[in-house]
Amino acid sequence: MGHKKIEIAHMAQFLKLQNLPVVFDECPEPQPDFKFKISDDKIIGVEHTRMFLPKDAKGDDLTRHYVTANRIVAYAHHMFKTTNKERLSVYVDFVSSYGLDMPSRMLTRKDEKTLSNFLLEFVKTNIPTLNTNASFENFNMDTGEHQLPDPIGHISIYNKYDCWAVVEAGMVPNIKGDVLQERVKAKDGKLKNYSALYGELWLLLVEDQWSPLNYFDFSFAKLIDVSSRFNKVFILRSGNNIVHECNNLCKEENQWKGKDFNP
Known part of the structure; x- marks a missing residue:
């Protein structure tokens, strides 16, 4: 399955798990990956990204x-x-x-x-x-x-x-480690390119227990803190069919506000 087809499947899975209609559109660059209407006058933009293994102690990928x-x-x-x-x-x-x-x-x-x-x-x-x-x-x-x-x-x-x-096995990185914060920070840099038509912007990070490249430890993940200028940050555990909504520590005035957003 190609990357775009995988992203579309993740988006559909996410909306279904959030009890939202599985109706959405793809967006061209430099816009977020997807958009959907949550009400007649509110469009949500969703940026998709996958979690990957961190570099090791020597910086090897x-x-x-x-x-x-x-x-x-x-x-x-x-x-x-x-x-x-x-x-x-x-x-x-x-x-x-x-x-x-x-x-x-x-x-x-x-x-x-x-x-x-x-x-x-x-x-x-x-x-x-x-x-x-x-x-x-x-x-x-x-x-x-x-x-x-x-x-x-x-x-x-x-x-x-x-x-x-x-054969791929061994220690699994903690979801609360540096990889999560680095992915969020990298995606925050894209907000300045987005159209003001979006009422909210959500960041969808995807983890998969069935892939050794995307598998993280969620043993102590009841509350996952992030600081992001996206309005909401979610982690989809695609292999477990579970969604975690992160606790966003970024002040609301610094989050996305459409035409009033100050990058």
């Missing part, structure tokens, strides 16, 4: 790392299927500590070709018999040798289903 990891596995899977009809489930664990600090170098575009080719040949050489599995660690305790490239920590192969995927 973990989102880029995981996107590259998924590309490597996808390329290897595609190449395997062009010559082999075997139904395999292949799970690849790339070395990282998810949200803290990369213990080794980040994956790059160069790795997409070299590691996907390695993965292809490795799987072809190590296909287990039907309905069995094989597991491979980076370091082979029996031989005392490394059997996988440094960026790959573990490979599991099951001869039953057709599913190639990246």
Whole structure:
């Protein structure tokens, strides 16, 4: 599904969860992403944005790392299927500590070709018999040798289903961390470009527990404070079908006021 289709699906899900009619329009740049009428004389503009993993302690972009990891596995899977009809489930664990600090170098575009080719040949050489599995660690305790490239920590192969995927797990960042405030601040900078026709402007941040790139910890999220010049700030947990309305600490006189807004 393309980015715009995903945004439209999020918007429809949000309105439904707010018990509002699922009727809205897309807006061209530089306007907010969507608009809808909440009454005959009031139009709400909605800016959509997704929450992504923070950079790690060294400033490495973990989102880029995981996107590259998924590309490597996808390329290897595609190449395997062009010559082999075997139904395999292949799970690849790339070395990282998810949200803290990369213990080794980040994956790059160069790795997409070299590691996907390695993965292809490795799987072809190590296909287990039907309905069995094989597991491979980076370091082979029996031989005392490394059997996988440094960026790959573990490979599991099951001869039953057709599913190639990246294993992604670890510590989940807190929703109340810096990422939330940074996303809000970045979007606040767009208000100066918006038309005065909007009675209110809402910011819709989207989190998804089913995506390792967009998953955050909401364990202590009963009250989420933000400071934004949008009139309202919401977090849609799309995988949980839940909406959190944030507590906006920005004074009302500094929030959006249509033609009277002072950027």
